[in-house]
Amino acid sequence: MTNVLLVSIDSLRRDFLGAYADEPHCVDYGVETPNLDRFAERAATFDTHYAGSLPCMPARREWHAGVQEFLWRSWGPIEPYDDHLARVARDDGVLTQLITDHFHYFQHGAHGYYEDYTGFEFIRGHEYDAWQTAPKTPDDRLLDQTVDRETDPPDGVGYVNRSVYARNAERRGVEDDERNAFAPRVFSRTAEWLRDNVEWDRWLCYVDSFDVHEPFHCPEPYASLYTDEDPRDPELDVWPYYGPVDEGQSELSERQLEFVRSQFAGKVTMADEWFGRVLDALDDEGLWDDTAVIVTSDHGFLLGEHGWVGKNEPPVYDVLARTPLLVWHPDGAHNGERIASLTSAVDLYATVLDLLGIDGDAADRVHSRSLQPLLSGDADAGDLHAHRDRALYGYWGSAVNVTDGEYTYLHPCDPTVESRCHSTTMMNARGFPLPTTPKRDAEAGEFVPHADGPVWRFAADSYAQLDAPMLFDVREDPTQETNLVDERADERERLREELVAGLENLDAPEHQYDRLDLDPPA
Template identity: 65%
Template structure:
């Protein structure tokens, strides 16, 4: 069996036609003809949730089967990880990675690509430290993506939005009429189609494709740039790269016109990526590979586009806009093709699913549970809960209907565990040693010693948040409103109080099941 695993970064399920009729999705009218075509033959998972957020924590879940956010933030594959690429290679498969996701190649992100037989890294997206010339990048690209005060065109900071303007100019993307084949999503997906076509003579392969599109900056060519807006996409005063934060304050402050434009450019990118995904499907058609190839399409998380008053993804609570992610699975031996599955599933489950599809051994102790019983039609249920969140902040749980977001005390530290002394809050700078770290076998899923040291907590929500997503799919009515962090008191009615207590108990059960560190309970005021 071949397996093609495709992640489309930041893809919101409510922008996809396949999810348009489900209760948690609005009708944005975005064209996704090829993902629709794929959904017609695949299994569509309606209750799939992210796990460890954001970028590299999600990749470690997929590639190592470890739900890491209870123990550490953004970081590398660890020496004790059983990597998906290594295990599938040992099972006799040719393995390959295709990506424009530059975070794989940054400080502290090593180990993710090294175990593949080969990899393609397509340069230039977002902050990729690629081009250093010209000194003065294309004026329109620069003005639509950067803030001159924080990202000066001649600045030499490690993370600077000027990087994108220079990279895009080098690829010929400064012209509003630039060829779409030179943009990032099309480059990744056309290379994927080419790779599939080049490997007809291999008995078994695993191809992992990580498209950074539809991630910001939401820069796309015509016809997509104008497809969902009446504005001039070349207007340098309209940003296609919003700053993270509350919509109405701080650096991220956007007018209604600007926010509408950002949404339109995001939607345009979704349609562009969808059309080039069609090339991948065409390659599978032409090679007659559907009968021996499983195809999984998903995303790591969504993106706030003004929802709940936010833009971005790192600071706000983990509403379903971010956490309830798309998942489509085609398996040639499944009797459920074209069906929908309502069972609760988690991002970490893709690890064991790929291994089982390729007849590779799933290691003991993994947090991953294969979706194979659901795919075969042998089961209707999968998980009692899904746990998700960012390291060092609120911890969130869902039972598939109710979502519960439990706050933390920002004055209470949390423990960080890693074989590296990482800067817990800074992914893009060299790691610095910690003088207060201690080493030992502190992790429940490995006997290998790691460093442990205190790191500060941060707060995403000051009080508990509880939502009934069946009755309130947009999560606007907090059933736990008025609750004090770390207490069992709510100002809701008895039914809401009962649900709050039940979901808080489910969260504690989940932490117990994972054998979470004591510091997680302490900073959240949980017994």
């Protein structure tokens, strides 16, 4: 039984961290992460950890409810049938705290993510957070770096949303003092919370930093740390549109792309610098002996790799899906060592409950499997399949992907299939975010096996992230440059069978087999 500090750093790529720099696929970006490296020297470093449901809020429902939601529904709320992590902990007498600048928790239609915490702190102003209404006209230079005025009319959604950030950042004074930037505010407040709450017997503190998520708008000294450009040059974007690098909205010159990379790197170093304040608080208050600390991310971000910028439209390459996971356990058998075993983001739910010493099966832990046996040495950390034989991951309504830790197989969907895709929710039959067109074809029924009552189900469009299957040998080709789907038919069929087995194990909806053109198990 321990306290638990769970830290997520949005969009943090593992190949930007010193802890993973010795891996063969890592490019030496020269990015400074001394504090995350300092933590990694103490913690167990997981080498084969994969995202599950992408992007932001689907990942957080996995962490908060143990549900691999992308097979059932899109981005949305905590459901009434979910055993929310904070509620289960509170019911067992644990003090629970959320510290975040991740505004999606509080966005209309989100529901249920923060309400069960004993306390929560929301640091305002990031991305599209509807915070400031003044000044009416934000700073022109910052607007130029966040909005494409040629393609975004002033009354268009892109301009309106991005001008919100310009207004918020100007009001907070992000450029003038790094202490006003978002990651510094989140981590300095976390350090204060740790110092203020040492008298509690058992606690869970979940810290969710929206940085290093875009916009890649850094204060000094971080803005100039990895570039010789003037970071305030209005011709240089800090908020690139998602898409192919060489066509469409994400068309960026090589100069612009290099600048975006430099600002992403600057945000990584800024988050690292202020995360160091949290480590200092753990040191100063003597908390390491009774506190487990978990550091992870929801996904990565493409910075020109495979010809893409962003994360939603392209195939889910490992740059996006293979995420960092560092865990300190006071009694861990592998502290300061590597864990090779294949793990999944959804496993953090059961792991936190076990670390808190909470007995019983919270909804049978749904799809989550505790990492405690790996941390304690009861499972072989050198065995790739000691924890999982496979991990499924993807975006709702698109391709479904599977890895066994040796190969990754990316399987397309057919967005024209008659049954299409069905989203299921108990909370919101209109879809998310609101407002949207009412789903007049919604029907109620027992469509979700892990729900304890009927849910709404309604037809929804699929979208194709890839036109044909892709297979990669991530041992020999960790950057996934060579598609082996035609050359290694035996491995393709084996991974296809793993995908079907994974869907069956999760009791996935029948329509998934239709739209993926897979034969359901007999």
